[in-house]
Amino acid sequence: xxxxxxxxxxxxxxxxxxxxxxxxxxxxxxxxxxxxxxxxxxxxxxxxxxxxxxxxxxxxxxxxxxxxxxxxxxxxxxxxxxxxxxxxxxxxxxxxxxxxxxxxxxxxxxxxxxxxxxxxxxxxxxxxxxxxxxxxxxxxxxxxxxxxxxxxxxxxxxxxxxxxxxxxxxxxxxxxxxxxxxxxxxxxxxxxxxxxxxxxxxxxxxxxxxxxxxxxxxxxxxxxxxxxxxxxxxxxxxxxxxxxxxxxx
Amino acid sequence: xxxxxxxxxxxxxxxxxxxxxxxxxxxxxxxxxxxxxxxxxxxxxxxxxxxxxxxxxxxxxxxxxxxxxxxxxxxxxxxxxxxxxxxxxxxxxxxxxxxxxxxxxxxxxxxxxxxxxxxxxxxxxxxxxxxxxxxxxxxxxxxxxxxxxxxxxxxxxxxxxxxxxxxxxxxxxxxxx
Numbered sequence: 001x002x003x004x005x006x007x008x009x010x011x012x013x014x015x016x017x018x019x020x021x022x023x024x025x026x027x028x029x030x031x032x033x034x035x036x037x038x039x040x041x042x043x044x045x046x047x048x049x050x051x052x053x054x055x056x057x058x059x060x061x062x063x064x065x066x067x068x069x070x071x072x073x074x075x076x077x078x079x080x081x082x083x084x085x086x087x088x089x090x091x092x093x094x095x096x097x098x099x100x101x102x103x104x105x106x107x108x109x110x111x112x113x114x115x116x117x118x119x120x121x122x123x124x125x126x127x128x129x130x131x132x133x134x135x136x137x138x139x140x141x142x143x144x145x146x147x148x149x150x151x152x153x154x155x156x157x158x159x160x161x162x163x164x165x166x167x168x169x170x171x172x173x174x175x176x177x178x179x180x181x182x183x184x185x186x187x188x189x190x191x192x193x194x195x196x197x198x199x200x201x202x203x204x205x206x207x208x209x210x211x212x213x214x215x216x217x218x219x220x221x222x223x224x225x226x227x228x229x230x231x232x233x234x235x236x237x238x239x240x241x242x243x244x245x246x247x248x249x
Numbered sequence: 250x251x252x253x254x255x256x257x258x259x260x261x262x263x264x265x266x267x268x269x270x271x272x273x274x275x276x277x278x279x280x281x282x283x284x285x286x287x288x289x290x291x292x293x294x295x296x297x298x299x300x301x302x303x304x305x306x307x308x309x310x311x312x313x314x315x316x317x318x319x320x321x322x323x324x325x326x327x328x329x330x331x332x333x334x335x336x337x338x339x340x341x342x343x344x345x346x347x348x349x350x351x352x353x354x355x356x357x358x359x360x361x362x363x364x365x366x367x368x369x370x371x372x373x374x375x376x377x378x379x380x381x382x383x384x385x386x387x388x389x390x391x392x393x394x395x396x397x398x399x400x401x402x403x404x405x406x407x408x409x410x411x412x413x414x415x416x417x418x419x420x421x422x423x424x425x426x
Contacts, residue, residue: 012394062264
């Protein structure tokens with residue numbers, strides 16, 4: 001067993017795992033411990049693995065995810081006073097409906113506007129990477145179309161006059177969503193336009209000329225329906241700020 | 250196990266595994282949600298409580314495969330037993346690694362290496378459990394971890410070098426006067 005082979009074997013080694021009690025690992029480990037050069041290399045490898053693990057385990061998890069998950073449990077607890085038979089039947093239907101809702105199959109029940117808005121705003125708060133960075137809106141819309149996101153978009157005049165920053169696609173409960181980001185002139189921050197199939201979101205009422213506004217912490221959102229698409233605009237600021245961006249003020 | 254306790258214990262590692270697989274935050278959220286919803290519907294069928302963790306990770310992984318419709322790339326049962334010597338990695342580079350760099354390096358891995366390497370670094374699963382989750386032989390798991398770690402070190406080195414190039418050194422004031 002030469003040094004290269006020992007390094008290769010030890011690269012798959014993990015202390016304490018029963019599988020690495022295999023004689024081949026044990027021999028490689030014993031040889032490495034007896035050789036100062038290999039011992040030094042082995043110490044460094046383990047330290048590097050420790051650093052990588054620590055960094056991986058520090059990757060941020062969206063705070064609202066736990067709330068969403070435990071909310072299902074709370075909802076089911078509220079139903080506990082129902083007649084047991086009805087409750088079981090209803091619970092199965094609800095569970096299956098929600099389950100189908102998270103699949104990417106063709107049967108996607110529409111979700112509430114509030115849920116859609118919450119998830120999209122939470123998404124941009126995480127500062128997601130863009131898949132294409134370009135200031136040319138036509139390049140961005142072409143990219144989105146090529147990647148299966150909603151196409152034939154009707155982007156408000158106010159946004160068309162801003163500098164585009166980039167775009168990406170994402171998934172929402174089985175639907176493709178297009179996200180286009182624009183750069184603000186005043187502070188360089190991004191504002192975000194999401195577009196999804198209108199069937200993905202229930203009870204949308206706003207129109208392009210008269211969108212529905214909703215505050216979400218320091219964010220203001222505007223939603224409207226245009227053709228087959230549901231539009232959601234999100235920016236930090238107040239309603240007049242958003243109206244100015246959209247050109248509806 | 251009580252649902253809320255299950256969420257508390259596993260939602261973060263499941264999300265991180267989902268993020269590593271899908272490379273997208275929104276997909277990782279979807280995968281995590283789907284996993285717990287499947288548990289809500291089918292979890293009672295699991296007889297052995299010690300298998301909950303493996304069951305959840307397997308469910309998430311299967312869902313990922315189903316969504317990507319690339320199962321053939323993943324449920325490849327061909328036995329791989331070769332180990333690969335990792336490239337040299339200076340300890341000073343380790344100090345420059347952050348979570349973002351680790352994620353980028355993981356995302357750069359081929360799919361078949363990314364899943365076992367992620368599970369290896371999450372430190373929650375034995376090799377046997379990783380083999381059960383990914384539904385591949387244990388020898389293949391170890392070989393893929395070895396090869397994946399070697400590839401990852403190449404990416405880490407490149408990412409660290411890229412980040413280092415972004416740092417503009419401060420010039421000392423008053424040198425001309």
